[in-house]
Structure formats: C-alpha cells, structure tokens
Amino acid sequence: MPLWLLTLIALTYSEAFKDHLANPRNAGELANANAVGEETNPVCGDRLRLYLQVKAGRIEAARFLAYGCPPTLVCGSILTELIKGRSVEEATRLTRKDLLAALGGLPSRKQHAAALAIETLRAAIASV
C-alpha cells in the first residue's frame, strides 16, 4: 500500500468506530460476573477489563471497562457485542482479524488495540 494511502487511513476512523466511541455498548461493571479478565499494554499503559457471565458454556452477558486511546475503548465495546450470546468455544476462536473487520479496519499503528482486546478475552475465558 502506498504511504500516502496509509496516512489517509490513519487520519480517518470509520463510521462504525465513531459510533462505538460516541455510544459505547455494554460499558461498566457486571454485578453477577463469574469470569473477569484484565490486560494492560506494558508499553503505553492502555488497559482493558472484561466481565463475563457464563452459563452452561454460553456467554450470557459481557461488559467492559477501558482506559487508553480511542481504539482501545472501541475494541472493548465491539468485543462485547461480538461475544454476547456465543458459546465459550466460539469466543475462544475469535481473532484480532474478526475484531478489525467488525470495526471497519484500524490504521496499522493502532492495531495493537485489537490485540489487547483478544488477550483480555482469552484471560477472561481462562478464569471461568
């Protein structure tokens, strides 16, 4: 991809992205969570915490808290939407690419946010 195109993408976030930033889904704590995961990006300090309510191998509810740059907040929001109602097994197979596709792509310098979200999901699932 030519550099100018990369720069252009870096400067513009998708409509889906802006929507999640303005109206985060499933934000906050989950009172009856039975699984929780938290990961911190050691370099930039971005943090994501994911609460899950898992019943009979299925994710009934998911909520998140996040601190960091907008992609981190948005990835938290989108992640909860993607996993709600899915089986734990399906959620385990979710990748960074799925997340990126759901939010209409991220500039390459911001893709670490999606990686943080997937790591947090794995940590939460591991705590079930």
Added chain:
Amino acid sequence: MNDSRKVYLDHSATTPVDPRVVAAMLPYFTQKFGNASSVHFFGQEARAAVDRARREVAALIGARANEIVFLSGGTEANNLAIRGVCEAASGHSRHLITSTIEHSSVRGICEGLGKSGWEITRLPAYEEGVVQAEDVRAALRPNTVLISVMLANNEIGTIQPIEEIAALVREERARGRRQLWFHTDAVQAAGRIPLHVDTLGCDLLSLSAHKLYAPKGAGALFVRRGVRLVSQNVGGHQEREKRAGTEGVPGIVAFGAAAKLAREEMAERSQHDQRLRDRFEAGVTERIGNVVFNGDRGRRLPHLSNISFRFIEGEGLLISLDLQGIAVSTGSACSSGTLEPSPVIRALGRNDELARGAIRFSFGKDNTEQDVEYVLEVLPRVVEKLRALSPLNREEMGRRDLEAIGQN
C-alpha cells in the same frame, strides 16, 4: 443545540486569516505581482510593499526595520537563529542552554546539534512550567554560545523570565564576554501580550504569521544589529544575505497588515480572549471534578488553558469533542503501542495519566460567549461518558475491585 455547530478552540495551532488581511494581500497576486528584486516598476512596487510590511512587523516588537528577516515561519526562524548563531561561533565554543519545554522545532534543532558534538543543557521548568533565571546562571560555562528559551510556551502558555535572563547576559558582557547570544521563540506570545525587544533584552526573536490572523508560510526573525549568524539558505542576496530566495510578497504583505492590526487591537483582543478563557475555566471547575490545571495560572498567555482530566486519555476526549464540533488539541500521541505523553506536561513532573489526559483549549478573537457556553455544556457530558468506561476511575473511588468479583 444545533448539530452542525462548530467551535474552534485551537488558536495556538493556527488562526483564521482576518478578512482585512486577505484584502491587503490580494492585489499582490494579480496586479502587483512583481519580484521584489527586479529593477522595473513592478519590482519596485513589490519592494516597497515588503519594506512597509517590515516596518509593521518591526513596530510590533519595538525593533528597527533592518533587524527583521522575513522567512517561511516560526520553525525556519528558530533554525536560522539557533543553527545560524552556532555555526557562526563553532570553532571556539560548543555549548548551548535551552529548556525542557521548548517547541518541537527547537527541541529538534538542539537534538541535531547535540549529535554533531554540541553540549546542550536543558533547564527544568518545574511544576509551574516556568524556567528559573538562576538556573541559567548556574548552567553558564565559559564556552556557552547561545541561550534559547521561549517567551511563552505553546502547550500551557506560561511566560518565561526573558528579561531576567537577558540581564544575566548583559552582566556577562559587562565582564568582557563577546560570544554569548540570547534567542527567544515568541511565536505564541506575539500579538497576545505587548513585546519590546529592548525591554526583553534578547538578541534574536522568532515570529510566525499564522498565529496572528495571517496566512501560513510567513514568519520573521529579529536579529539585533551586531549579531553574527550564518545563513541557512544560500544562493541569493535577499534579506541582507541572511535568507536567500525570492520573497513571498503576498504572505509578507499579509504578515505586515496582521502585525499592524495586532498592535492596534492587542489590548482589546487579549481582554476578550482572557474573559472567555476565565469564564471557561470557572465553568470547568464548577462542573467537572478531578481536573488539574497545567502551568502557572498567574503567569500565562491570556488566551490559553491546559487541563488534565483524570482517569481518561486525551485523544478519546479530543475525538469525542470533535464529533460534537469542538476543535481542541492534545500534546500526547500514541502509536504502535508506544506512548509519547506530552513532553511538556511530563516536564512539569506530572505522571503519565495526567500527561495523557491533558487538553489545550486556545481562544481567539472570533470566539463568542455562546461558544464557551456550548463547550461547557458538551464537555462535562463527554468527560462523564469516558470516565464511566474507565477502570482507573473505579479504583480511585474505592469501588469493589477485581479480587472481590473474582471471589463471587
């Protein structure tokens, strides 16, 4: 509130061009288009316009017209001042003094000089964002060539003790010292507070047109008579051999017109900006908790406010405000998982959280009370929304923590 409302609060980044300035520059594109170095009528007309602009820019800072070098902007002015003086002096001496809160252009220039063997002392600005003249005295060495300390900071607006530093330089000269020069970057201060190069006592001073309602691409360096510097742009005789290249006449004419307006309207403009800024800060204090004002509030430019919002990060706040039509800026940048919190806010000794949560609001002459009211309505909502997402928030408020939930 109207959805399409736009409020520009980033006047420290750049200002809109004043329509009176546009009117002044327009004839120099199509009718009076001559090259200021040409001998014929067209050239003479352009030359006269450049000289008029030179007098106006000189008048804004109390300089003589022949002490003004026109160039492309603040960055180039800083390059010519610092590199120019250092190159002229290298051989005998290789030490320069600057501060930890300089504009990125000065930081970059000093870094470059450091790589080519210059010793650089970077003075602290302490918690208040103000350099101490005593620290300059302590840093002076027999081989110090240049002191470069900005007049007012671009992120927090703090005004530096330029006159005191100049007094030190004068003392050194009185002791017979020749090769010691004092440069100040006045890009943010010009047009906002009164400046006079003789009161300030500096030898070189940088200006940029686009911060005072003129177009981008013009600037000036004040070079006091007797200061030796090496031109950084060679291959022509323009600007008294200090800056080769055909003068950008329309931009220079605009700069002159803007400088004249800035001088005539300075009191009015700064009162206006300060009234809005103070109203804004009072509103923020009233409506939003856990905020930290950055920079000495009693020693700041009148138009600027820098605030750290705890528990949240600046870029999220910036983009959320942008979605509501409010334009502000942040000094921090996060990319590829590396974090660069604003070096200026870090220099004040603030932690990463506060440095990342710092936002600059800078007011201008066209802002209105309604603008401030709109921002005061939107900002608390946006901050609250982002804080509702933040895990830092909960920890601080002593809500139940991870472990408690884990034991459920």
